[in-house]
Amino acid sequence: MRRIAFVKAWIFATALLASVPARAEIRIIQSPGGEVGPFLDLFEKVRESGDRVVIDGPCLSACTLVLSIVPRERICVTKRAVLGFHAARSVDRRGLFYAEPEASEAVLAAYPGPVRDWISRRGGLTSRLLLLKGRDLAAIYPRCR
Structure with missing residues (x-):
């Protein structure tokens, strides 16, 4: 089910990127994350486009890589x-998750x-999900106008 949600989000995001002119606004409304590779590709395209990113809902897991790829001055957040x-993790052929400590260190860096x-202070x-929102988030990224 999670894989299906990711595929739907990826198809929507790809269609969105293909249909908007340069210097547009990319709005993240809900992303549960997923495999890292497609998110890296997507956010590289966003960075190259010059588009602004509006985070307007949950941006979880691999979605947060937007913070590492798109320049900070082109990201804003809403109240939502x-x-x-x-931590980074992979799935084996049996569907079992296992930790990827080196990847976690690279992502954090x-x-x-x-x-x-903020992450280090927590x-x-x-494996526990840390949620950055509200005042803590607004202290790091500007509110969208």
């Missing part, structure tokens, strides 16, 4: 924005300093 962080500090990236 929630960023969810956890790639986040902007204030985000990295114990770092673990």
Whole structure:
């Protein structure tokens, strides 16, 4: 089910990118995350486009890579924005998750300093989902106008 939700989100985001002119606004309304590769590709295209990113709902897991790829001055958040962080993990052929500590370290290092500090103050990236929202989020990223 989670895979289907990711595929739907990816198809929607890809269609959205293909249909908007340069210097548009990309709005993240709800993303549960998913495989890292497609998100890296998508956010690289957004960065190259010069578009602004509006986080307007949950942006969880791999979706938070937007913070590492799109320049901070082109990201804003609404009151509905929630960023969810956890340690990197992979799935084996039997569907079992296993930790990827090196990948977690690389992801944490790639986040902007204030985000990295917020995560570190809460114990770092673990299997537990850390939610950055409200005043804490607004202290790091500007509210959208």
